[in-house]
Amino acid sequence: MYSADYLRNFTCQFFSKLGCPDGDASTIADILVAAEKRGISSHGMIRIKNYYLMHEKGRINIRPEIKKERETPSTAVVDGDGAYGMVAGKRSMEIAIEKARSAGTGWVTTNNTNHFGIAGYYAMMALEEDMIGIAMTNANPLVAPTFSKSRLLGTNPIAVAVPAGKYPPYVADFATTPIARGKLTIKGTLGESVEKGLVQDAEGRPSSNPDIIKEGGAILPLGSDLEHGSHKGYCLNSIVDIFSAVFSGANFGPFVPPQVPFLAPRDKQVGRGLGHFFGAMRIDAFQEKDEFKDRMDQWIETFRQAESIEGQPEVMIPGDPERAMEKKTEQEGIELLDSVIKDLKELAEKLDIDFETRGG
Amino acid sequence: MYSADYLRNFTCQFFSKLGCPDGDASTIADILVAAEKRGISSHGMIRIKNYYLMHEKGRINIRPEIKKERETPSTAVVDGDGAYGMVAGKRSMEIAIEKARSAGTGWVTTNNTNHFGIAGYYAMMALEEDMIGIAMTNANPLVAPTFSKSRLLGTNPIAVAVPAGKYPPYVADFATTPIARGKLTIKGTLGESVEKGLVQDAEGRPSSNPDIIKEGGAILPLGSDLEHGSHKGYCLNSIVDIFSAVFSGANFGPFVPPQVPFLAPRDKQVGRGLGHFFGAMRIDAFQEKDEFKDRMDQWIETFRQAESIEGQPEVMIPGDPERAMEKKTEQEGIELLDSVIKDLKELAEKLDIDFETRGG
Numbered sequence: 001m002y003s004a005d006y007l008r009n010f011t012c013q014f015f016s017k018l019g020c021p022d023g024d025a026s027t028i029a030d031i032l033v034a035a036e037k038r039g040i041s042s043h044g045m046i047r048i049k050n051y052y053l054m055h056e057k058g059r060i061n062i063r064p065e066i067k068k069e070r071e072t073p074s075t076a077v078v079d080g081d082g083a084y085g086m087v088a089g090k091r092s093m094e095i096a097i098e099k100a101r102s103a104g105t106g107w108v109t110t111n112n113t114n115h116f117g118i119a120g121y122y123a124m125m126a127l128e129e130d131m132i133g134i135a136m137t138n139a140n141p142l143v144a145p146t147f148s149k150s151r152l153l154g155t156n157p158i159a160v161a162v163p164a165g166k167y168p169p170y171v172a173d174f175a176t177t178p179i180a181r182g183k184l185t186i187k188g189t190l191g192e193s194v195e196k197g198l199v200q201d202a203e204g205r206p207s208s209n210p211d212i213i214k215e216g217g218a219i220l221p222l223g224s225d226l227e228h229g230s231h232k233g234y235c236l237n238s239i240v241d242i243f244s245a246v247f248s249g250a251n252f253g254p255f256v257p258p259q260v261p262f263l264a265p266r267d268k269q270v271g272r273g274l275g276h277f278f279g280a281m282r283i284d285a286f287q288e289k290d291e292f293k294d295r296m297d298q299w300i301e302t303f304r305q306a307e308s309i310e311g312q313p314e315v316m317i318p319g320d321p322e323r324a325m326e327k328k329t330e331q332e333g334i335e336l337l338d339s340v341i342k343d344l345k346e347l348a349e350k351l352d353i354d355f356e357t358r359g360g
Numbered sequence: 361m362y363s364a365d366y367l368r369n370f371t372c373q374f375f376s377k378l379g380c381p382d383g384d385a386s387t388i389a390d391i392l393v394a395a396e397k398r399g400i401s402s403h404g405m406i407r408i409k410n411y412y413l414m415h416e417k418g419r420i421n422i423r424p425e426i427k428k429e430r431e432t433p434s435t436a437v438v439d440g441d442g443a444y445g446m447v448a449g450k451r452s453m454e455i456a457i458e459k460a461r462s463a464g465t466g467w468v469t470t471n472n473t474n475h476f477g478i479a480g481y482y483a484m485m486a487l488e489e490d491m492i493g494i495a496m497t498n499a500n501p502l503v504a505p506t507f508s509k510s511r512l513l514g515t516n517p518i519a520v521a522v523p524a525g526k527y528p529p530y531v532a533d534f535a536t537t538p539i540a541r542g543k544l545t546i547k548g549t550l551g552e553s554v555e556k557g558l559v560q561d562a563e564g565r566p567s568s569n570p571d572i573i574k575e576g577g578a579i580l581p582l583g584s585d586l587e588h589g590s591h592k593g594y595c596l597n598s599i600v601d602i603f604s605a606v607f608s609g610a611n612f613g614p615f616v617p618p619q620v621p622f623l624a625p626r627d628k629q630v631g632r633g634l635g636h637f638f639g640a641m642r643i644d645a646f647q648e649k650d651e652f653k654d655r656m657d658q659w660i661e662t663f664r665q666a667e668s669i670e671g672q673p674e675v676m677i678p679g680d681p682e683r684a685m686e687k688k689t690e691q692e693g694i695e696l697l698d699s700v701i702k703d704l705k706e707l708a709e710k711l712d713i714d715f716e717t718r719g720g
Binding site: 172 | 608
């Protein structure tokens with residue numbers, strides 16, 4: 001088991017040694033460790049190896065000049081300058097928050113950026129400012145629109161964080177697909193099959209093979225099939241793509257550059273890098289701050305008091321499961337897969353820093 | 361068959377006779393007929409009877425003073441003053457557009473309002489201004505969150521319209537549930553059962569009875585069950601509720617006032633009326649106008665060219681099915697159900713105006 005502090009210090013040291021400015025290394029460490037703490041290990045320490053190799057292949061700019069390309073009182077287009085997505089993402093969300101201070105809301109679309117980790121991190125940045133936060137990003141094309149054989153979209157997540165008063169905030173953070181890529185990989189590793197309605201094969205037929213993505217298959221949009229509203233999931237997923245990449249001038253849909261070193265960049269580009277979209281809205285743009293928080297508390301109470309179905313868990317407020325994991329990891333520490341520990345140890349040696357091997 | 365013009369003139373005359381200002385009557389007519397043209401008859405002429413009876417019961421203010429209660433450069437909270445939702449909705453979207461002209465984007469949340477028809481209408485208002493339009497609303501509680509027996513949310517639709525260049529615009533307009541209430545009603549009337557994953561019974565057990573809503577059952581969130589991501593549909597659906605009603609000071613979730621005359625208003629209120637949320641973003645906040653439209657055209661071309669699954673229709677762009685219906689109804693006219701024709705004839709007599717009975 002590792003403490004969050006240990007992993008944060010290691011990650012910070014790692015990216016500093018790689019050549020990132022200290023502030024940027026610290027940002028990357030914060031966001032990767034936030035994922036581990038919240039139980040989203042698919043977006044945590046496991047990513048460091050790919051991030052390292054992407055830099056080694058010259059596909060990341062570790063000394064970026066992130067700048068506004070265009071702006072209005074409530075918007076900005078940000079050039080991420082090929083940075084790690086976390087670095088471009090955090091700066092972009094800061095700009096959205098700055099805009100919201102003067103204009104009531106701030107909206108930033110970012111091009112020329114990369115994989116940014118958990119969307120929820122950026123949305124939650126708004127909370128401490130008494131603002132509602134929104135973050136989304138496009139991603140490697142693995143998702144087939146309704147009726148399509150081809151993979152044209154990513155799992156394109158959306159995060160929305162809303163401050164409350166006496167209760168913890170509302171934090172929704174979800175891929176716009178029935179299942180995330182990471183969970184499919186785990187099922188595949190365990191040799192398990194998956195339910196119908198999550199993936200299709202290369203010809204577009206229903207499949208229960210979690211590894212079908214490796215054979216040209218695709219993840220379905222939220223809704224699974226037409227009868228259950230997959231066209232609505234396709235709408236939602238494509239809205240994320242358009243806001244993140246058409247707005248910003250990044251690559252959209254099937255042109256999103258692969259975020260893994262073993263897949264070469266695409267020949268055809270329709271923009272620069274991948275794209276994100278961020279929003280911040282001052283709660284006092286809508287209500288007096290206390291009144292807003294009281295109303296949100298009342299909303300949370302109402303939903304928490306809902307009667308649950310016999311044999312099923314209690315009705316949750318978005319953000320509850322991640323908060324429960326934060327409590328657990330704080331008490332028990334963070335467990336890493338043996339393969340991740342091995343990789344980190346090897347990478348640490350390359351950069352001449354330490355990484356301790358610790359058991360569960 | 362009826363022409364759109366005939367129905368628009370009738371509806372306009374009807375609401376004028378009822379006592380609405382001419383401009384408001386014309387707004388209601390435009391939006392109801394837009395629904396008929398787009399093939400969404402559940403939100404069209406069939407609603408007039410309920411709208412009439414809601415007014416007769418004193419639950420609609422037909423001479424509203426709609427006004428901004430609070431504002432920042434990019435936001436406003438609008439008091440709908442108990443108006444028909446179309447009247448409050450159109451005015452609110454106009455304010456969002458005005459805000460966007462000066463601030464780049466405009467965001468309006470509206471309280472004290474009612475059923476507003478198709479969300480897509482308001483989102484599409486932005487298109488002629490070279491803006492992206494967004495509209496959402498909360499609605500009568502019929503939807504159970506994941507794990508819940510209780511109906512706490514509406515079918516809460518989201519609409520997003522994005523201008524393109526040589527192609528028609530991208531227009532997504534969808535309920536955040538696998539099936540809309542209107543479609544369930546039709547299935548029930550036809551005595552058909554529905555697939556699993558759309559509704560549950562009063563105890564929260566899966567059901568295939570489309571009439572189960574009348575027996576205390578609920579519609580499921582988009583995603584249907586936990587394995588297929590219903591918790592993500594619940595997030596999405598609840599975001600619409602929070603943006604529309606917590607932000608504005610309207611009734612949220614289970615407190616949304618019934619929009620039908622045969623259900624009495626609730627005893628407990630946590631705000632005023634139901635709530636909407638609108639957004640407008642200038643496309644030139646993000647790119648030069650022509651460049652934005654070119655990029656959107658390229659996006660549309662890419663998705664239109666996707667290879668479809670054998671035996672399935674071509675991959676669609678959101679908005680395609682409604683546009684196809686618009687073409688059809690323009691050529692062939694609009695068909696109304698016999699029961700709707702009968703109701704309209706009776707209502708017309710009450711107000712001493714004409715409504716012709718026409719066959720299919």
